[in-house]
Amino acid sequence: MQECSLVIRERPANQPQHSLPTASQVAAITVGDDIETMVRGRDIKVQTHAGKLRWVRQRQKELRVELKCWQKNDITIVVRGQYMTQRYEDRMAIILKEGKPDIFLTMTCNSSWSEIASKLSPTQTPQDHPDLATKIFRAKFEQLKQDVITKGVLEKFGLSGIPCKETEPHLHEAVLRHMVYGPCGTLNQSSPCMKNGQCKLDNRWVVSYNPWLLLKYDCHLNVQICSSIKSIKYLYKYCYKGLDRVAMDVHRSSHYDEVQQFIDARWIAAPEVYWRIFRFNLYQMYPSVERLQVHLPN
Structure with missing residues (x-):
C-alpha cells in the first residue's frame, strides 16, 4: 500500500467558505457539487469522439455568464443559467410589492447554553453531541x-458601548x-477584522x-438596519454565500504537481448532517413567489 497525505489549506480572509474550522470536529469531505444532486439521478457527460473531456474547461468564460442571449432563425433566445439569479429576482419581486426590509438579524449558536451543558457528562464537550446542539439552536x-414578530423587541435596537459593570453586571458580561470584536491592531494582528495590518471595521470594539x-x-x-434598497443585494449574498468548502490536495511524495492535485471540495460538519437528518428547513421565503411563464421581448 502506498502512503499518501491529505493537506487542508486555508484560503484568504475574503473567502470565508474556505476558513479552517475553529473547533475539533468530525467532518466529511465530498468532492463535487451538492450531495443531493449526486444521489438523485444520473450525470450527463460530454466528450469528443477522441474521448477527451476539455470542452467545459476551455469555455469557462462563455459558460460562467448570468444571462445568455443569441439569435437563431430570426428568434431571440434568452436563457437564465443561474439558479441564484432567479432567487434574487424572486426577492426583488417581494420588495416591489411589500417594500424593502427594515432589519437584518442573524443568530449564532452558543455552545455554553445551559440546555446543552446540563445534558453533558463531566468528560463531554458540546462537540460530542452535535445532535443536541442542533436541536437546541x-x-x-x-x-x-x-419574539421579533409578536413582541416587537427590535424597537429597542440601537444601544452601543460597554454597559456599566456596577449597575448592569449581567448585561456587561x-x-x-x-x-x-477584538482586541485587534497591534495587540492581535491575527484578528479576523485585520487586513493589510489595519482593522477593516469602523468600530472594532x-x-x-x-x-x-x-x-x-x-x-x-x-x-443591522437596511437603510436603502442597495442593501438588498448584500443581504441576499450573505444568505446565499454557499456551503462550507475546503481547499485540499493529495500527494504521495514530496514531488507533486500542485495544480493537478488541488481539489476544491465540500466540507460537511456534524451539525449540518443532523440538521438534514431532522429535516429542519434549510430556508424559507415568505410570502411565496409564483413565477409566471411569460417572456417579454429580449
Whole structure:
C-alpha cells in the first residue's frame, strides 16, 4: 500500500467558505457539487469522439455568464443559467410589492447554553453531541422569530458601548462575551477584522445590540438596519454565500504537481448532517413567489 497525505489549506480572509474550522470536529469531505444532486439521478457527460473531456474547461468564460442571449432563425433566445439569479429576482419581486426590509438579524449558536451543558457528562464537550446542539439552536431560533414578530423587541435596537459593570453586571458580561470584536491592531494582528495590518471595521470594539434579546438568548445577535434598497443585494449574498468548502490536495511524495492535485471540495460538519437528518428547513421565503411563464421581448 502506498502512503499518501491529505493537506487542508486555508484560503484568504475574503473567502470565508474556505476558513479552517475553529473547533475539533468530525467532518466529511465530498468532492463535487451538492450531495443531493449526486444521489438523485444520473450525470450527463460530454466528450469528443477522441474521448477527451476539455470542452467545459476551455469555455469557462462563455459558460460562467448570468444571462445568455443569441439569435437563431430570426428568434431571440434568452436563457437564465443561474439558479441564484432567479432567487434574487424572486426577492426583488417581494420588495416591489411589500417594500424593502427594515432589519437584518442573524443568530449564532452558543455552545455554553445551559440546555446543552446540563445534558453533558463531566468528560463531554458540546462537540460530542452535535445532535443536541442542533436541536437546541433550532428551538431558540424559532422562538427568536416569534419574539421579533409578536413582541416587537427590535424597537429597542440601537444601544452601543460597554454597559456599566456596577449597575448592569449581567448585561456587561453578555456584551463582553458576545458583542465585542477584538482586541485587534497591534495587540492581535491575527484578528479576523485585520487586513493589510489595519482593522477593516469602523468600530472594532463593540457593535450595536438589543439588551432584551442579548440577555434572553445569551449569544451573538447581529442586528443591522437596511437603510436603502442597495442593501438588498448584500443581504441576499450573505444568505446565499454557499456551503462550507475546503481547499485540499493529495500527494504521495514530496514531488507533486500542485495544480493537478488541488481539489476544491465540500466540507460537511456534524451539525449540518443532523440538521438534514431532522429535516429542519434549510430556508424559507415568505410570502411565496409564483413565477409566471411569460417572456417579454429580449
